[in-house]
Amino acid sequence: MQIQLITMLALVTCLMLSACTPPQPANKITISGPFEPVNNDPASTGYMFTRMQVLETLVEVNNLGQLVPGLASSWKSNSDFTQWEFTLRADVHFHDGALMTANAVYKSLAVAFGKPTPFPKNIISDMEVTSDNTIAFTLNQSYRPFPSLLSNYTTAVVAPSSFGKFNRIKTLAGTGPYKISHFEPPHNISTTRFDNYWGEPAHIENVEYITGHRSETRALMVRTGQADIVYNLDPASVTMLRSNNNVNVFSDRIPRTTLIKLNSGHPFLTDVKVRQALSLALDRESIARGVMRTPNIAADQLFGPNIRQWHVQLTPDETLKKISAAQAKQQASDLLSDAGWALADDGYRYKDGARLALNMITYANRPELITIATAIQDQWAQIGVALSVHMENVSAIPSGHADGTLETALMARNFANIPDPLGIMLADFSTIKGGDWGPMNWRNDTVFSNLNLLSRTTNDETYNRLIESVMSEIRRDVPLIPVMYYVQQTATSNRLRNFSFDPYERSFRVSQMTIAPNQ
Amino acid sequence: MKKILYQRLLQALLMAWSVGTLTFVLTRSLPGDMAYKIAAGRYGDDAVSSSAAKAVAEELGLHKSGLEQYLSWMADLATLDLGTSLVTGAPIIYELQNQLSYTLVLAGLAIIVSALIAFPLGIYSGIKSANNPHSTFDHSVLAFSTFLRSQPVFCLGLILIFIFALELNWLPVAGSSGFVYTILPVITLGLSLAAISNRVIRNSTVSALHSGYFHFAKIKGLSPFHAFRRHALPTSSCRH
Numbered sequence: 151m152q153i154q155l156i157t158m159l160a161l162v163t164c165l166m167l168s169a170c171t172p173p174q175p176a177n178k179i180t181i182s183g184p185f186e187p188v189n190n191d192p193a194s195t196g197y198m199f200t201r202m203q204v205l206e207t208l209v210e211v212n213n214l215g216q217l218v219p220g221l222a223s224s225w226k227s228n229s230d231f232t233q234w235e236f237t238l239r240a241d242v243h244f245h246d247g248a249l250m251t252a253n254a255v256y257k258s259l260a261v262a263f264g265k266p267t268p269f270p271k272n273i274i275s276d277m278e279v280t281s282d283n284t285i286a287f288t289l290n291q292s293y294r295p296f297p298s299l300l301s302n303y304t305t306a307v308v309a310p311s312s313f314g315k316f317n318r319i320k321t322l323a324g325t326g327p328y329k330i331s332h333f334e335p336p337h338n339i340s341t342t343r344f345d346n347y348w349g350e351p352a353h354i355e356n357v358e359y360i361t362g363h364r365s366e367t368r369a370l371m372v373r374t375g376q377a378d379i380v381y382n383l384d385p386a387s388v389t390m391l392r393s394n395n396n397v398n399v400f401s402d403r404i405p406r407t408t409l410i411k412l413n414s415g416h417p418f419l420t421d422v423k424v425r426q427a428l429s430l431a432l433d434r435e436s437i438a439r440g441v442m443r444t445p446n447i448a449a450d451q452l453f454g455p456n457i458r459q460w461h462v463q464l465t466p467d468e469t470l471k472k473i474s475a476a477q478a479k480q481q482a483s484d485l486l487s488d489a490g491w492a493l494a495d496d497g498y499r500y501k502d503g504a505r506l507a508l509n510m511i512t513y514a515n516r517p518e519l520i521t522i523a524t525a526i527q528d529q530w531a532q533i534g535v536a537l538s539v540h541m542e543n544v545s546a547i548p549s550g551h552a553d554g555t556l557e558t559a560l561m562a563r564n565f566a567n568i569p570d571p572l573g574i575m576l577a578d579f580s581t582i583k584g585g586d587w588g589p590m591n592w593r594n595d596t597v598f599s600n601l602n603l604l605s606r607t608t609n610d611e612t613y614n615r616l617i618e619s620v621m622s623e624i625r626r627d628v629p630l631i632p633v634m635y636y637v638q639q640t641a642t643s644n645r646l647r648n649f650s651f652d653p654y655e656r657s658f659r660v661s662q663m664t665i666a667p668n669q
Numbered sequence: 670m671k672k673i674l675y676q677r678l679l680q681a682l683l684m685a686w687s688v689g690t691l692t693f694v695l696t697r698s699l700p701g702d703m704a705y706k707i708a709a710g711r712y713g714d715d716a717v718s719s720s721a722a723k724a725v726a727e728e729l730g731l732h733k734s735g736l737e738q739y740l741s742w743m744a745d746l747a748t749l750d751l752g753t754s755l756v757t758g759a760p761i762i763y764e765l766q767n768q769l770s771y772t773l774v775l776a777g778l779a780i781i782v783s784a785l786i787a788f789p790l791g792i793y794s795g796i797k798s799a800n801n802p803h804s805t806f807d808h809s810v811l812a813f814s815t816f817l818r819s820q821p822v823f824c825l826g827l828i829l830i831f832i833f834a835l836e837l838n839w840l841p842v843a844g845s846s847g848f849v850y851t852i853l854p855v856i857t858l859g860l861s862l863a864a865i866s867n868r869v870i871r872n873s874t875v876s877a878l879h880s881g882y883f884h885f886a887k888i889k890g891l892s893p894f895h896a897f898r899r900h901a902l903p904t905s906s907c908r909h
Contacts, residue, residue: 182843188757194711266712266721304716318758334767335757337845360844370842374834515714544714545705545722552719564715586718 174375176665177355179646181658182362182371183381186336190322193265195335196303201658202341202359203352204245205306205324208236208255209297211569211654215405215457217297221250221307221325230606231292236300238283242348244309245329252279258308259285261317267304268567270577292606295570302567303656327352327661337361352661365517372397372641379646379658383639384517385443391641399641402651403456405565406636407449408522410510411547413556414629415591418506425628427485431533432526433475438634441521449632451625453571456653459614460571462621482533491534499534507536512560513544522633523560548586556590562636563587566654575601575620579629589629597623689746693739704731710756729755771845775854782859783866791867792902795874810867817864826857877901 174180187198192205199205210220222236242250256279263271273296276288289296299305307325314320322330327349328341339359343352362368362380369387371377373394383391383399391397410428412419419425434448453460473481483493491499491506499506510526512519523539530537537558540546550556568574578588580601597620604616642649647664697703704726709717711725726732730741745752751761790810797804817825833840833853844850877883878901886896 188711189759191758194713197713266708266716266718266724268712268716268718268721335759358846360846362843367843370830370835374838374842376834376841376844513714543701543706543709545709545717546701548717548719548722549702549705552722562714567715 174378174643174645175356176667178358179354179356179378179660179663179665180358180360180371180376181379181381181660182360182368182377184361184363184365184368185381186361187333187339187359188336190319190330190333190335191265192262192306192308192319192322193267193304196306197655198339198359199322199324199330200303200306200326200656202339202357203326203328203657203659203661204322204330204341205303205308206326207301207303207306208238209301211298211301211566211656213653215569215654217301217569220301221255222300225297227296229608231294231296232289234287234289234296235280236285236287236297238285239348240283242325243346244311244325245323245344246309246311247346248309248311250307250309250325252281252283252285254310255285255307257310257313259305261308261313262305264317265304267302269299269302269573271299293576294605294607295568295573295576298568298570298573301569301656328357331356350661353664354660357658357660369641372643375643378643379649380641381638383641385441385639388639388641389443396644397641398644398649399639400649400651401444401637401639402653403447403454404636404638404653404655405454405457405569406562407452407454407565408519408560408562408633408636409449409452410526410631410633411551411556411559411561411587411590412592412628412630413554413558413590414593415554416508416557418504418508419557421489422627423485423489424491424506425631427482427489427533428530428535429628429631430478430482430485431529431535432631432633433478433529434634436475437522437525441518441525442634442637444637447634447637449634451621452630452632453565453621454635457565457571460617460621462618462625479532486533486535493534497531497534498536505536506534507538509557510537510539510560511542511546511550511556511558512539513546514541515544516562519560519562526560526633551584551586551590554591560633561587566656569654572601572604576605579620579624584629592627592629594623594627594629597627685746686743689743690739693742697735704729707755774851775858778851778855779858779862782855783862786859786863787867787870790863791870792874794867794871795878796897798871799875799878807871810871814864814868817860820861822857822861825861826854829853829857873904874901877904880904 185198187195189195190199192199196205200207207220208222209225210218212218219239221239221242223239225234225236227234238250238252238255244250244254248254256277259277263274273289273291273293274287275290278286280286287296308319309323312319312321312323325348327344327347329344330339331342332338332340337360341357343355345351360377362371362377365382365384365387368377368380369383369391372380373391373396375396388399391399412425412428414420414425435445438447439445450464451462455461486499486506487493490501492501494500510523512523514520520539520541527537527539547556547559547561550559565571565574568577574588578585580598582591582593584590584592600616600620604613604620607613607616638651638655640651645666647666648662650659650662652659702722704722705717707729708721708725712721730738753760754764757764794804794807794810798807830842830853834842840853841850878897880901883896883901886900887893891899
C-alpha cells in the first residue's frame with residue numbers, strides 16, 4: 151500500500167516536472183526590468199504604461215531627442231512663446247472604444263496638472279479647448295521648450311471613462327497599440343494588441359511584463375528563454391550573457407549622467423578653486439573601467455554626446471584626456487593650496503584650524519553609486535579631502551537641498567524627463583535656488599541671464615551661441631561635477647526580431663517587433 | 670466565566686491599543702522627512718522633488734499636529750479601517766491579501782514538502798543508528814543536513830536555480846503567475862526546514878527504539894516491523 155502511494159507520488163512529480171517547460175508561445179513575449187508598477191495612476195506609474203505602449207502623449211521624442219508628433223499632429227506658438235496651440239490627431243480611439251476629442255484631452259491634462267509632475271507646471275496660467283480638435287495653453291512667461299513638457303508620461307492621455315470618484319483611476323484606458331489585459335501591482339502587467347489603433351498595428355499579440363528585482367535574476371531569465379527582453383543589466387551579467395549564443399546584448403547611451411551635486415553655499419565649497427580641484431582629482435576613466443567595466447563613458451560635461459545641441463565639442467585643451475591622472479591630481483592639489491588649504495602631517499588639508507572634510511549622500515536604488523562613491527572617497531583623500539559617504543533613501547537629496555543640510559551628493563540624473571535640455575536648464579540653473587537634482591546655492595549671473603534669453607530667442611544662431619556660452623561658463627564654474635555618462639545594457643532572446651532601444655526610455659517599442667518563426 | 674471573558678476582552682483591547690500606539694510612534698520617529706520618503710516611493714527616483722513631497726504632505730495631512738494625527742489613526746483603527754497604502758493608494762487589506770497570500774502558500778507548501786522529506790529520512794536514519802551507532806547512512810544524512818542548514822536559504826535557492834533552471838531548463842527562474850513558479854522556492858524552503866526536522870525525528874526514533882515499551886512489545890512477540898509501527902512510530906512522531 152505504502153509502496154504504491156510512493157510510486158504514485160513519484161509519477162505525479164515527474165509528470166509535473168515534464169509539464170514545466172512549455173515552449174514560449176509564438177504570439178507572446180515576456181519582458182523583465184527592475185521597474186515596479188505600483189498602481190495604475192499615470193502620475194506615478196505612467197512611465198511603465200507608456201513603455202508598455204498602453205498610454206501615449208501629445209508629443210513624442212525620437213532617438214535624437216527631437217520632438218515629433220504624437221497624439222498631437224502639430225503645434226504652434228506665438229512669437230514670444232507664451233501662447234501655444236496643439237492640433238489633435240484625427241480618428242484616434244481609446245481602448246474603451248470612445249473617440250479622442252479635445253474635451254477628453256482637456257479632462258486628462260487637467261487631472262494630470264493637479265498632481266505632482268517632474269516639471270514646473272506653474273508656468274501654465276490657462277488651458278482651453280478652442281475647437282473640436284485643438285487645445286490652447288497660455289503661459290505666464292516665455293517658455294520655448296513647452297511642447298517637450300507634454301511628452302512627459304505624467305501628461306499621457308487617458309480616456310474619460312478611466313476616471314472614478316475624486317478623479318482616481320478606475321480602469322486605465324489609453325490610446326496605445328496595446329491595452330491592459332491583466333494588472334497585478336507591483337509585479338505584473340499583461341497587455342494584448344489593440345486592433346483599433348490609429349497607427350500601424352502591433353505584430354506581437356500579447357506582452358507580459360514581470361518585475362525582476364535583481365539584475366542577476368533578469369540575466370538568468372533571458373538566458374533560459376523565460377524572458378525575451380531584459381533591461382538594466384549589471385556589468386557582470388553582461389559579460390556572462392555576451393558569451394551565450396541564444397542571447398543578444400545591446401549597449402546604448404541614454405540621456406542620464408552620474409553627477410556630484412555640490413552645495414556651493416557651503417563654507418568649504420564657495421571658492422570655485424575648491425570645486426575645480428574636486429573635479430580635477432577624479433580619475434573618471436578608472437572608475438568607468440573598474441566599476442562600470444565600460445570604457446569611454448567618462449563625463450567631461452553635463453550632457454552626453456547623444457544630446458547633440460547641448461553637448462559641446464571640446465577643444466583638445468579642454469578635454470579630460472589631455473593630462474594624465476597624476477598630473478591632474480597635482481593640479482588639483484595646487485588649486486587647493488592656492489585656495490588656502492594647506493596639507494598637514496595627517497594627510498588632510500586645513501585652513502584656519504578647520505579640516506577639509508565633507509559629507510556625501512548617495513542611495514542604494516542604483517547599486518553602482520555606492521561603489522563609485524567609495525572610489526571618489528579614495529581619490530579625494532589623495533588630494534587631502536576627507537569624505538564620509540552616507541547611504542540614504544533617495545529622497546534625502548531633495549530634502550537635504552530644501553533644508554540646506556546637503557554638502558555633496560552622488561546621483562544619477564535623468565535628463566529624459568524633459569527631453570529639451572533647455573527645460574532642465576531653466577528649472578535648475580536659472581536661479582540661486584537651483585534644483586532638487588541640480589545646483590545648490592550657486593550664483594552665476596551670466597548663466598542666469600543667458601538662460602532667460604534662451605527661453606525667448608527665436609534666432610537659431612543666437613540660440614546656439616547662447617548654449618555654448620552657458621555650457622562653457624558651467625564647465626568653468628563647476629556647480630555640479632559630471633562623473634560619467636550612462637550606458638544602458640539590454641539583452642534579448644534571439645527569437646526576437648526588429649528590436650530597437652529607445653534612448654529616451656519612453657517605450658519598449660514592442661509594437662514594431664516580431665517573433666522569428668519556428669523557434 | 671463571564672468575568673474571565675471580560676478580562677480577556679479588556680486585555681485584547683489594551684493590546685490592540687498599545688500595538689497601534691507603538692506603530693504610530695515608531696513610524697513618526699523614523700529619521701528623515703516622511704513626506705519625502707512617501708513621495709520617493711510613489712513617484713520614483715527620477716521624479717521625487719520638494720514639490721512632490723509638499724503635495725504628499727498636503728494630501729495626507731502631515732502638517733497636522735501629532736496629537737490630531739494620532740487621534741485620527743486611533744479612530745480609523747477602532748472602526749477596523751486600515752486605510753490605503755501611502756505609496757500605491759490601494760486599500761491595505763488588498764495589499765495584505767496580495768502579499769500575504771503568496772507567503773502563506775509558500776509557507777504551507779514548504780511545511781508539507783519538509784514533512785515529506787524529513788519523516789522518511791529521519792525515521793530511516795533513526796532505525797539505522799539504533800542498529801548501528803556508526804551507521805554510514807546516518808552520518809551522511811547528518812553531514813548533508815548540517816551543510817544545508819549552514820547555507821543561507823538564498824544560497825540554496827541559487828544552487829537549485831543553477832541546476833533546475835539553467836542546466837536542465839525544467840523550471841522558471843522567477844515569476845509568480847502559476848503553480849510551476851512555486852516549485853523551486855517551495856523545495857528550497859522545504860529542504861532548509863527538513864534539514865533540522867529530520868534530525869529531530871531521527872533522535873525521537875532512536876530514543877523510542879531504545880525505550881522499555883518497544884523492547885516489551887518485541888518480547889511479547891510482535892515482529893520488529895509491527896512493534897515499530899504500533900509502538901515506536903506514534904511516539905516518535907508526536908514527541909516533538
